[in-house]
Amino acid sequence: MTLKVYADRFSQPSRAVLIFCKINGIDFEEITIEVLKLQQFTPEYKEINPMSEVPAIVDGKFKLFESHAILMCLACAYPGVADHWYPADIFKRAKIHSVLDWHHSYLRRGATGLVYNTILAPLNGLPSNPQASDEAKKILPKSLSILEDYWLEGTGQFLLGNSEPSIADISLVCEIMQLEFLSEKDFRRLLSPYKKVLQWIEDIKNATAPYFDEVHMVLFGAQKGIREQMVTQSVSNPEGGIQHK
């Protein structure tokens, strides 16, 4: 029975799971669930994930959703995954859980809150939440500072000072990569104070090459069109850019 990964490459947790499978040589079938076409709401997909979110995995009768849970499970259940991705050592593993839980309350709220409310919702004619966007604008720089000064502290170039990447590195980098949807100016202004974060993104890209770029291709393809649309909109609404708070 082959592992099935239900994913949309526009979704950052989907990309994390796909890159993880590819870099670890896990045999799987990718099944695309196009979120913008609302395919996550079909009765068939709701049988797999009643939350109607991507990604999810199915292997025989076993079904699982939530990307962190999926990454942990894949690391343990499939052969050939090197220990550094999700160490067997209880205390090293605990630190990875700590980063992943932090991700939910900080980086994800910041990055997804900002990109959804200032880019994706307006471009797709969906209602955006200005207060959620304001909150995201505060949480995102704070999260990037914590990444820079705390999680990337230490001698190694990866999270927790490790010299090799873990599932937390892949998960968090994919979250940050969606910021590529912002205008080039906003992206630079937001990320440029965080030298270690920028270097870390490059280090993960290299550690997971060529799969990182392959899986992000669809995002880079969409980025150009989105940036052009945003420039058009900002000409008619010059106050609409991202402000730091």
Next chain:
Amino acid sequence: MTLKVYADRFSQPSRAVLIFCKINGIDFEEITIEVLKLQQFTPEYKEINPMSEVPAIVDGKFKLFESHAILMCLACAYPGVADHWYPADIFKRAKIHSVLDWHHSYLRRGATGLVYNTILAPLNGLPSNPQASDEAKKILPKSLSILEDYWLEGTGQFLLGNSEPSIADISLVCEIMQLEFLSEKDFRRLLSPYKKVLQWIEDIKNATAPYFDEVHMVLFGAQKGIREQMVTQSVSNPEGGIQHK
């Protein structure tokens, strides 16, 4: 070296960790960090948890924060914890991770968003976020429905249809217990449609007796005063109650 648990019993993840330690006979020292007195911001505590949140644990040189990560670590690293709390079986464990990740995005956002913005912030003279509160009012009943119809599906009385509780049961029940801060009328109106959830709360109380009530005592003590204050406020502002959306 004794395990040190830094906690505030007013914080729901702190209560989860304390109950877990007590029911499993883990030897620990409880160190109170009073959040309303801002003790989480002292330089000493920031050395333990730079996020200035509770709970956190310290054992010798090992430090850890984020309550889900702490529960997983305690279940693995301390002797005498029965397997059902955090099963060694990869696939059973994966399902528990899935519930815990879901908790971050649904139940926690709903319950904490509501209680903080409609009760704790106004009572403590802190700014509340009406849109976050509106969002919480939508997410909370949705989360309770998912608990009732999905996570509590199956033959056993605990989450995932298990016949014995896991760390996810303790974590999620403690989250729900903070809803006791709402007025009795709002609490009843919110919870009464969810018969399985109400029964499940009782089942966890029984499974973790007498520690559940012991650790929640401070909350029940505060509840009376808060409810009286809220009644006083609602007399002067009769539109201020919780509305279902």
